[in-house]
Amino acid sequence: MYQPNGEAQQKSAPQGAAAPYPNGNNHQNLNGNNNGINTTIEPWSTGLCDCFKDPTNCLFTWCCPCVSFGQIAEVVDKGNPSCVVAGLTWYALGIFGCSCLYSCTYRTKLRAMYSLQEDPCADFLVHCCCMSCALCQEYRELKIRGVDPSIGWQANGDRWNRAAATTPPTANPGMTR
Template identity: 60%
Template sequence: MYPNNGTGHDEKPPPPPPMQIAQYPPAGAAPGQWTTGLCGCCEDPSNCIITWCCPCITFGQNAEIIDGGATSACCVGGLIYYLLANVGVACLYTCGYRKKLRGLHSLQEDPCDDCLVHCFCLPCALCQEHRELKNRGFDPSIGWAANAQKMNQGAATMPPMMQGMGR
């Protein structure tokens, strides 16, 4: 039974607002710039090892966060990656997620075209994207639902942003 709203009818409580991916760079990062370089794998050695041994795991985790949970689970993204990798065209699928990540955070296409980065440096690109998500407050390894819960809890405890008077 839901609480009575005073009109004699029981109503469901409203759903929580959807979580939005932050559009602003983390502290110390320049707008439009990646927070780490393409070859910065030493910054997260555990993810580097996982990506070199089984890139479908890192890709699946990244895709779930980049899609905002629309990819039902990282397993789906990882499975698609695995199947496409077996025929040698995984980079054609994964480069779209790099482009989407860049669009979400207004990042530059660096060091070159997204598809070229994924065709020639796929493990490095996946690691960089994983680090970028982590540096922007997400933990791809726990999935979208846990990240959404973490962000919503953080939003509930943060004071509202004050805006100055505009003309």
């Protein structure tokens, strides 16, 4: 699980909040040449059909997928659009049967943010065939990585700032005999 340390900063994070990105350990390097770019791929923390690992989220997503999607979209896009705008957009597109076109783009953004595998198939197909399972998996992934989609981007940033402010600095050992 991600532990904010105050080192990794993100431009759009609220008030200099530490970004919830993976720490780089235990990743498979694709080409052996990073050049400062993260080229590692890692698996999702939970499977697509592991919805009942978080039964509350599963039930909530099944009953109100537009709200669950809005929470995910707000965090993935760092507060813009808001949960309400993203959820209403998803709902409006759903009237025409096109919500999967919108929601699959956020799965792609989430995968890029954490260098996750495109698994079990293309993001569009996952959202087209298993929308509720995909939303549950994305929500769980964010929670496992230390982001709580239910409180929004700003509140997560405030939480990371508090954690960074209360974490004492570590001193490197000096010269030893």
